Amino acid sequence: MLTIDTILDKEKLKDLYYHLVLTRTFDEETRKLFKQARFAGTYFSAVGQEATTVVPSFLLEKDDVVAPSHRELGANIGKGVPPKVIMAQIYARKTSPDKGKSHPCHYGYAPLNVITPASTVAGQIVLGTGAALGFRLLNKKNVVISFFGDGATSRGCFHEALNFAGVHKLPIVFLCQNNLWAESVPLKLQTALTDLSDRAKAYGFPGITIDGNDVMEVLKTSKEALDKARNGGGPTFIECKTYRWYGHSEIDPADYRPPEEVEYWKSRDPIPRFEQLLIEHKIITEEEKKAAYSKAKQDVDEAVAYAENSPFPQAEEALEDLYYEGE
């Protein structure tokens, strides 16, 4: 009989649950910090999209590559990037991986093979494809996940990357977080398709549309796709239908969306759905659930303290890190 712990054992499920709670807590706390003007720039919240980001990258190994975009806090946390590293990035401090050079939400972390993203939407899909080509050439059994939104699928380089990945059956999972909006542009003005996964047919590999707010479905689908990629079975396009609860960034009131739509998606919050399942199957208790939230809050507070106590870079450090100077 198929049970909840067939895909991941109980301990792993608990761990995954914690990463989801941590991502949610981190995201909501960071929104508050932004409103208090504790860091500069803007912030791209992904509250509501935790399942589609945390789960697939939680399944990766250290040497596997994540090619994220701007809304992938969860993918970083899922991959194991320490919260304080991410917070230092948000605060543009010297201790952040980019030493304060990029955007608060352009989280990248070379020690865990998370490629620091650029702002050009969809560019990371091509880099991810190149990394998958690299694994093929190096005969390594590693895989890549490239994350992107529905808007990204309209760009030419998205097509070029998927076409090539199909030709060479590269070890990559293309994970589309279809949150129905690209900034203020609704899906129906982005594409004539209902399901973006239909596009995969044009590239010669499977495309699957799933409920991106169902942790178990994301888990099952991404596990299968990753295993397949790792074993030479080629790419998969996974479209996760999901939703961002807030604006495109924190400076966007998102009043272009009907309130009923927002309410509908909030009622499909991935985290309580997963919690309930874990409790029903006696994988966690009510007490453990509470403990997870308070530990997450503590971890985030520590990250904030770390970031706020970290120095800013010196102004002249703007002139550093242009070229690799070594042998």
Added chain:
Amino acid sequence: MHKVTYIEAITEALREEMERDDKLFMMGEDIGLYGGVFKATKGLQKQFGEMRVLDTPLSESLIAGASIGATLVGLKAVPEIQFADFITPAMDQIIQQAAKLRYRSGGSYRVPVVFRVCCGGGIGGGLYHSQSNEAWFVDQPGLKVVAPATPYDAKGLLKAAIRDNNPIIYFEHKKLYRSLKQDIPDDDYIVPIGKADRKLEGETLSIITYGLPVNYALEAAKELAKENIKVEVIDLRTLLPIDKDMILESVKKTGRALIVHEANKTGGVGGEIAAIIAEEAFDYLDAPVTRVAGPDVPAIPFSPPMEEFFMVSPKKIADAARKLAAY
């Protein structure tokens, strides 16, 4: 020593570096069995296999971006852009990804990619097979840009570029491919990036140039010598970073600067060189800094009389040099 053409020098460099480093691979259109439209990669696929000399779809964004991505997991890449004219779709990846990845990751990623780009006119290529668009890249710190003028430099610079761990654009002038032969050493050698070369010593005036016109300047110099105008020819070889020291040293000695390039005058590299001289050697000048460059039209037109009109030539250089010497 052995005699090679410019293109043979390039093929030798590629072959020797592929033999030296099994992490090196190349991708591009028609570069495999066919050996590239100009045959720069002739025989390489046979020697190194289909994956290390990889024929790609017609997909410049992919060629550039996947090359970059592959380097992020440990490879080195030498992609070919068949014609400089078609680099526009790849510019997104070159400028937004390659040039900035080290910077935006705070020095944690490096991008060892050499984009081999075939540029230049004079072979009846028309508007879209003749462009000299190096200036598009010369204002992109994070990249390095090289443009060899001779077989010796073509081989040595390509080898140096491949061994450098930064993204480099390597401009090959297609008119030079087969029009020039030179003795080069049998042993391994490199030509350092960032260092100009005094191709001819002289006292009357300095011609500062790169690529194909270096050879024209040397031809012009022979004529001018008969009239007792002794020109010094500085071949920049690298356009970014530019060898300011040699430019200034030469101009301080001769007091006269003639800058020559095939690309359009407006916005060209020549303007930058003129500014460097104006800023740092103004007191040494005996005459205005002068430019011989392509006229400001979109690209080299097709019909032979117009193409000839457009191109820089020994005569145009000699005429300008006479005027400058007489000033």
